[in-house]
Amino acid sequence: MNVDAAYAELVGLLKRGHLLGSVGELLGWDEQVNLPPDSADQRAEQQAVQAEVQHAAASDPRIGECLDALRDVSLSEDQLAVVRQARRDYERATKLPADFVREKAAQGSRGYHAWAKAREESDFAGYAPVLEKNLELAKREAAYLGWAGREYDYMIDRHDPGMAAVAIERLFSELRNELVPLVREISVATLTRKKTGGALRGFPPERQRTFLREVTEKLGFDYRRGRIDVSLHPFCSGTGADVRMTTRFKEDEPLDSLFSAIHETGHGLYEQGLPRAHYGTALGMSAGMGAHESQSRLWENQVGRSRGFWRYFEPRFRALFPAQTADVSSDELYFAINAVKPTLIRVDADEVTYNLHIILRFDLERKLFAGKISVRDLPAAWRTLSKDLIGLEPANDREGVLQDVHWSDGSFGYFPSYCLGNMMAAQIWYRALAERPALEEDFARGDFLWLLGWLRKEVHAAGRRWELLELVRRVTGEELSPRHLVRYLRERYAALYLG
Amino acid sequence: MNVDAAYAELVGLLKRGHLLGSVGELLGWDEQVNLPPDSADQRAEQQAVQAEVQHAAASDPRIGECLDALRDVSLSEDQLAVVRQARRDYERATKLPADFVREKAAQGSRGYHAWAKAREESDFAGYAPVLEKNLELAKREAAYLGWAGREYDYMIDRHDPGMAAVAIERLFSELRNELVPLVREISVATLTRKKTGGALRGFPPERQRTFLREVTEKLGFDYRRGRIDVSLHPFCSGTGADVRMTTRFKEDEPLDSLFSAIHETGHGLYEQGLPRAHYGTALGMSAGMGAHESQSRLWENQVGRSRGFWRYFEPRFRALFPAQTADVSSDELYFAINAVKPTLIRVDADEVTYNLHIILRFDLERKLFAGKISVRDLPAAWRTLSKDLIGLEPANDREGVLQDVHWSDGSFGYFPSYCLGNMMAAQIWYRALAERPALEEDFARGDFLWLLGWLRKEVHAAGRRWELLELVRRVTGEELSPRHLVRYLRERYAALYLG
Numbered sequence: 002m003n004v005d006a007a008y009a010e011l012v013g014l015l016k017r018g019h020l021l022g023s024v025g026e027l028l029g030w031d032e033q034v035n036l037p038p039d040s041a042d043q044r045a046e047q048q049a050v051q052a053e054v055q056h057a058a059a060s061d062p063r064i065g066e067c068l069d070a071l072r073d074v075s076l077s078e079d080q081l082a083v084v085r086q087a088r089r090d091y092e093r094a095t096k097l098p099a100d101f102v103r104e105k106a107a108q109g110s111r112g113y114h115a116w117a118k119a120r121e122e123s124d125f126a127g128y129a130p131v132l133e134k135n136l137e138l139a140k141r142e143a144a145y146l147g148w149a150g151r152e153y154d155y156m157i158d159r160h161d162p163g164m165a166a167v168a169i170e171r172l173f174s175e176l177r178n179e180l181v182p183l184v185r186e187i188s189v190a191t192l193t194r195k196k197t198g199g200a201l202r203g204f205p206p207e208r209q210r211t212f213l214r215e216v217t218e219k220l221g222f223d224y225r226r227g228r229i230d231v232s233l234h235p236f237c238s239g240t241g242a243d244v245r246m247t248t249r250f251k252e253d254e255p256l257d258s259l260f261s262a263i264h265e266t267g268h269g270l271y272e273q274g275l276p277r278a279h280y281g282t283a284l285g286m287s288a289g290m291g292a293h294e295s296q297s298r299l300w301e302n303q304v305g306r307s308r309g310f311w312r313y314f315e316p317r318f319r320a321l322f323p324a325q326t327a328d329v330s331s332d333e334l335y336f337a338i339n340a341v342k343p344t345l346i347r348v349d350a351d352e353v354t355y356n357l358h359i360i361l362r363f364d365l366e367r368k369l370f371a372g373k374i375s376v377r378d379l380p381a382a383w384r385t386l387s388k389d390l391i392g393l394e395p396a397n398d399r400e401g402v403l404q405d406v407h408w409s410d411g412s413f414g415y416f417p418s419y420c421l422g423n424m425m426a427a428q429i430w431y432r433a434l435a436e437r438p439a440l441e442e443d444f445a446r447g448d449f450l451w452l453l454g455w456l457r458k459e460v461h462a463a464g465r466r467w468e469l470l471e472l473v474r475r476v477t478g479e480e481l482s483p484r485h486l487v488r489y490l491r492e493r494y495a496a497l498y499l500g
Numbered sequence: 501m502n503v504d505a506a507y508a509e510l511v512g513l514l515k516r517g518h519l520l521g522s523v524g525e526l527l528g529w530d531e532q533v534n535l536p537p538d539s540a541d542q543r544a545e546q547q548a549v550q551a552e553v554q555h556a557a558a559s560d561p562r563i564g565e566c567l568d569a570l571r572d573v574s575l576s577e578d579q580l581a582v583v584r585q586a587r588r589d590y591e592r593a594t595k596l597p598a599d600f601v602r603e604k605a606a607q608g609s610r611g612y613h614a615w616a617k618a619r620e621e622s623d624f625a626g627y628a629p630v631l632e633k634n635l636e637l638a639k640r641e642a643a644y645l646g647w648a649g650r651e652y653d654y655m656i657d658r659h660d661p662g663m664a665a666v667a668i669e670r671l672f673s674e675l676r677n678e679l680v681p682l683v684r685e686i687s688v689a690t691l692t693r694k695k696t697g698g699a700l701r702g703f704p705p706e707r708q709r710t711f712l713r714e715v716t717e718k719l720g721f722d723y724r725r726g727r728i729d730v731s732l733h734p735f736c737s738g739t740g741a742d743v744r745m746t747t748r749f750k751e752d753e754p755l756d757s758l759f760s761a762i763h764e765t766g767h768g769l770y771e772q773g774l775p776r777a778h779y780g781t782a783l784g785m786s787a788g789m790g791a792h793e794s795q796s797r798l799w800e801n802q803v804g805r806s807r808g809f810w811r812y813f814e815p816r817f818r819a820l821f822p823a824q825t826a827d828v829s830s831d832e833l834y835f836a837i838n839a840v841k842p843t844l845i846r847v848d849a850d851e852v853t854y855n856l857h858i859i860l861r862f863d864l865e866r867k868l869f870a871g872k873i874s875v876r877d878l879p880a881a882w883r884t885l886s887k888d889l890i891g892l893e894p895a896n897d898r899e900g901v902l903q904d905v906h907w908s909d910g911s912f913g914y915f916p917s918y919c920l921g922n923m924m925a926a927q928i929w930y931r932a933l934a935e936r937p938a939l940e941e942d943f944a945r946g947d948f949l950w951l952l953g954w955l956r957k958e959v960h961a962a963g964r965r966w967e968l969l970e971l972v973r974r975v976t977g978e979e980l981s982p983r984h985l986v987r988y989l990r991e992r993y994a995a996l997y998l999g
Contacts, residue, residue: 020549023542024523027530036742039724043522043741050519054553225538242542243535 007070008080010063015087016281018058025051026238030245032110033232045110052106059094079284082466086283089162096145105138109410116409117233123399125380132376135411136369153370156414160290161421163468166367169417172424173360176483181390183490184354187341188392190498201325201337206250206258208321213248213262216314220300221453222246222266223273234348234406235261237268237297241277244269255322256338257349263305267297270453274461283465290415291469294422295429296460302352302423303430303489304452306339309444339497343391345400352423353490357390359420362405366413425473427486429460432477506569507579509562514586515780517557524550525737529744531609532731544609551605558593578783581965585782588661595644604637608909615908616732622898624879631875634910635868652869655913659789660920662967665866668916671923672859675982680889682989683853686840687891689997700824700836705749705757707820712747712761715813719799720952721745721765722772733905734760734847736767736796740776743768754821755837756848762804766796769952773960782964789914790968793921794928795959801851801922802929802988803951805838808943838996842890844899851922852989856889858919861904865912924972926985928959931976 028051032044068091071084112131119128140152148155154165218224227244239245246265250258271293279285287293304310315334319326326334341351347358365382368374374382383402388394395401407415433455434440443451459476473481527550531543567590570583611630618627639651647654653664717723726743738744745764747757770792778784786792803809814833818825825833840850846857864881867873873881882901887893894900906914932954933939942950958975972980 017549020546021553024527024546024550027527027546028523031526031530035727037723037725037727039722040726040742043739047519047523047526050516051523054520054557058553223538224536226536227539228534228536240542243539 002066002070004071004074004076007067008076008083011067011071011087012083012282014058014061014064014067015083015090018055018061019281021051021055021058023240025055027245030238030247032113033234033236034230034245034247041110041114045107048110049103049107053099053103056094056097056099056102059090064091065095079466082464083282083284086286086465093146096147097142098145101138101141101145105142105411108134108138112409112411113406116403116406120399120403123397123403125398125403128403129376132379132408135408136376136413139411139413140370153367153414156366156370157417158414160415160418161469162289163470164291164417164421169363169421170367172481172483173363173417173420176356176420176424176486177360177390179483179487180353180356180490183487183494184341184343184357184392187353187494187498188343191341201255201329202253203325204252204255204322206252209250209255209258212255212318212321213259215317216259217262217266217269219447220263220266220270220304220449222269226273227269229262229265235265237265237272239272240280241273241275242280244272255325260301260305261348264297264301267300268293270300270456271296271461274453274457275464276462279464286465288460288463288465288467288472289469290418291421291425292460292472294419295425296422296456298352298419298422299426299430299456303426304444304449306352306493307441307444308335309441311335311338312445313447336497339493341494341498343393345387345391345393345395346404348404353494354391356420356423356486359416361386361390362416363420366416370413421469421481424481424483424486425469427489428473428477428479428481429456430489431485501565501569503570503573503575506566507575507582510566510570510586511582511781513557513560513563513566514582514589517554517560518780520550520554520557522739524554526744529737529746531612532733532735533729533744533746540609540613544606547609548602548606552598552602555593555596555598555601558589563590564594578965581963582781582783585785585964592645595646596641597644600637600640600644604641604910607633607637611908611910612905615902615905619898619902622896622902624897624902627902628875628878631878631907634907635875635912638910638912639869652866652913655865655869656916657913659914659917660968661788662969663790663916663920668862668920669866671980671982672862672916672919675855675919675923675985676859676889678982678986679852679855679989682986682993683840683842683856683891686852686993686997687842690840700754700828701752702824703751703754703821705751708749708754708757711754711817711820712758714816715758716761716765716768718946719762719765719769719803719948721768725772726768728761728764734764736764736771738771739779740772740774741779743771754824759800759804760847763796763800766799767792769799769955770795770960773952773956774963775961778963785964787959787962787964787966787971788968789917790920790924791959791971793918794924795921795955797851797918797921798925798929798955802925803943803948805851805992806940806943807834808940810834810837811944812946835996838992840993840997842892844886844890844892844894845903847903852993853890855919855922855985858915860885860889861915862919865915869912920968920980923980923982923985924968926988927972927976927978927980928955929988930984931958 025048028044028048032041032048036044064087068084068088076084108131112135115128115131119125139156143149143152143155146155157164157166157169214229217229222244226242227239227246229246229248231249232247233249235246235248237244237246246262246269248258248262248265271287275287276285311334315331318334329337339351341353343354344350347355350358361383364386365374365379368382369376369379379402380398384394387401407413433452436455437443437451440452443449460472463472463475467475470481473479524547527543527547531540531547535543563586567583567587575583607630611634614627614630618624638655642648642651642654645654656663656665656668713728716728721743725741726738726745728745728747730748731746732748734745734747736743736745745761745768747761747764749757770786774786775784810833814830817833828836838850840852842853843849846854849857860882863885864873864878867881868875868878878901879897883893886900906912932951935954936942936950939951942948959971962971962974966974969980972978
């Protein structure tokens with residue numbers, strides 16, 4: 002086969018597989034946003050058959066033939082990146098039997114509904130068999146792919162290629178040593194100085210929707226190629242051509258829906274910034290979950306919780322909610338936005354303690370895969386660790402082990418990406434600030450375009466040419482390290498709480 | 501192959517193909533309900549690849565092997581119905597090249613957007629190339645399937661197996677001979693007696709939504725296995741496990757959204773009544789489009805426009821819209837619901853003149869396929885026929901040839917089903933009345949269960965054991981005839997307008 006022809010055919014086959022995957026992703030979005038309550042069984046069947054055809058496309062022997070034709074020939078650096086990723090995906094696809102893929106997809110859909118029910122009823126016992134099954138499937142999958150004995154590293158590698166549990170452990174323990182004292186200092190300061198945010202009550206969802214739509218549009222989200230809807234657990238799916246974000250509305254927690262939306266907007270901006278012409282290949286895909294989280298976290302925290310951001314948006318916020326904000330001073334509002342208060346629920350956590358929630362889950366996942374604890378031990382182990390790390394013990398499993406959706410479809414090894422993303426976000430942030438020290442003044446004028454343009458150029462346009470660690474090196478000139486995150490948290494929160 | 505094993509495998513393969521089709525259908529629903537404006541290109545690509553895998557599943561050689569094993573063996577009547585339909589679908593699938601299927605799917609998606617734009621701008625010239633392409637694809641499809649020279653019969657047969665243009669022509673001309681004088685009589689009566697409905701203005705969409713949700717739920721639609729949303733053109737898609745209906749809201753036309761919703765509910769009740777255990781086979785599918793329309797029309801017209809229905813729902817309607825209905829008497833409301841007034845737009849037409857709109861389209865489609873007119877002639881031909889049949893001439897193509905979505909994705913031969921459905925609805929209605937003369941008194945008490953139960957038993961449970969003409973014979977004991985429709989229209993409208 003001619004090299005150019007083989008490369009062109011490979012790209013077409015990859016695109017085809019990704020299109021089928023994008024249809025499966027839409028099924029998943031629809032399931033969480035639109036599905037009628039008694040239609041879950043059919044959706045599970047649809048997901049299963051769709052996963053099967055996607056798997057067939059990803060393991061099409063023609064891909065293998067193209068890859069063979071592209072071995073030991075002269076290729077550009079871009080082409081090499083495409084072929085490297087294609088080879089990895091093809092090997093992953095061909096080593097998994099079709100029956101296994103079907104079983105896992107059906108289990109994922111059932112698992113979601115079992116989780117939603119268990120969480121509603123705070124019933125871990127009824128959910129445990131689902132988790133046991135998910136763990137078994139995860140181990141079988143790792144074994145199929147040649148990772149037997151390193152199952153948890155496989156789960157991590159799936160989300161962040163090149164990362165492993167040992168490396169994460171090193172980064173996390175350095176972070177933990179810095180964070181625990183910082184949280185203690187802030188807690189003491191909070192107790193003695195009573196610096197708390199104002200109460201925010203009675204924000205009609207329709208108005209919240211108006212505000213977050215204006216904010217996310219201003220940040221640069223393109224609603225001509227995306228939308229935002231409501232789901233139980235906020236998420237972002239789809240690709241640059243059609244990005245589907247979700248949030249949720251609570252009358253007394255307007256900042257929850259807003260920051261969920263800004264977080265998902267960060268993901269959406271990344272997807273919308275990936276080179277669309279390279280859809281389906283490494284050049285058109287994100288660098289991994291950690292890199293994805295770095296984008297969502299940067300917009301949510303470094304941008305969305307900054308003084309500059311609120312200097313611009315506060316007047317509009319007050320105009321939309323005059324009665325609700327009448328008794329809240331600007332300082333009180335800013336404290337509410339940056340409240341540090343240990344909580345049991347990860348998605349409600351402030352950005353300082355958030356990382357401790359991740360360290361907790363990483364610790365449990367490692368032990369679970371190492372067989373040091375069983376699924377049945379999770380609730381108790383969760384309670385103990387929660388007390389140690391966050392200082393709070395859940396009263397029931399709904400605010401403990403049942404709070405997250407991730408394990409319900411077997412997404413083990415996903416949580417660490419959140420914290421890796423936080424580290425990368427802070428590290429990137431200081432690099433951007435070095436290039437443009439007046440960044441916050443841009444925000445205060447409602448101008449987010451320089452930052453978006455810089456991220457487009459430095460991060461988004463790269464696609465998956467490089468993996469997390471190399472991407473960080475190239476963007477910032479340094480190795481990934483938690484110290485930028487610690488510096489950022491100290492700068493922002495020391496000024497607020499310890500100043 | 502063992503007969504039982506072959507039959508079981510066949511059923512599994514059919515179900516798989518239908519599941520993949522149901523995913524494609526969801527893509528279509530999402531396209532009309534949710535798609536961001538600039539995401540149409542990717543959706544076209546998704547539709548194309550999905551159609552391709554569905555086509556591959558429908559033409560899986562294993563189906564052919566199972567069908568061979570089931571030839572000349574002893575099968576039950578139900579099994580024979582399943583095998584007959586499976587053979588027809590398999591032959592249809594295997595005679596169409598995969599490239600053709602892909603091209604047609606992509607063209608269907610592009611066509612929808614081209615139509616929406618052309619209609620918006622009343623620009624037929626820009627849309628004509630799409631229609632020409634659709635016509636060419638339709639003819640090529642007919643030729644692939646051995647219907648060369650009978651292309652329009654093929655298009656009809658696709659929607660209503662067993663029907664043909666000649667048979668429809670006979671039914672339609674009998675109907676036309678009765679309808680034209682009836683419409684003239686009513687028009688004269690309207691002019692001389694000024695019997696017009698009251699003006700209905702300023703109905704907030706949210707309240708309209710509340711009312712139509714209550715109505716459709718009372719009629720028996722199961723919202724635990726379905727939903728209703730908003731789209732440009734109302735439709736119903738999905739299957740009994742997950743039925744997706746749409747309507748649209750206009751402040752000054754509350755009856756438009758309501759009757760669209762009742763119409764789609766009729767489709768939805770049929771889908772929800774099909775035997776779910778037989779999903780994917782003839783035993784679990786509708787008898788065809790005409791039969792489908794008989795259900796939507798029966799609920800919309802015979803039920804929804806009856807005195808009994810409004811005796812029950814009028815108090816609730818007034819309670820939800822007290823100011824809007826204050827100056828409208830009960831008689832005026834009932835006239836508004838049953839207004840007969842020729843209009844240019846089919847979907848706005850009353851149920852008397854509606855059939856003339858179909859006869860117009862049937863006439864144009866026949867001529868188009870026979871080569872007696874070309875696509876470029878359509879606007880003028882439409883204007884002439886509209887004047888002849890309905891007595892009105894469109895001022896522009898937006899209220900003429902551009903009004904309907906159907907041709908945009910090549911759904912020729914679909915329109916006749918609406919009128920066949922109207923005939924079948926009236927014929928079934930008199931059969932139901934013969935069994936339960938007090939039917940309207942049920943409605944006046946808010947009881948629609950007897951009727952739904954009877955339709956479930958007589959029509960829905962049958963699936964596609966029989967085609968339209970045989971189904972009508974079995975349910976009513978007579979051949980399909982327009983005289984029941986004429987009788988029904990005369991009884992209802994003569995009482996209102998000529999009494």
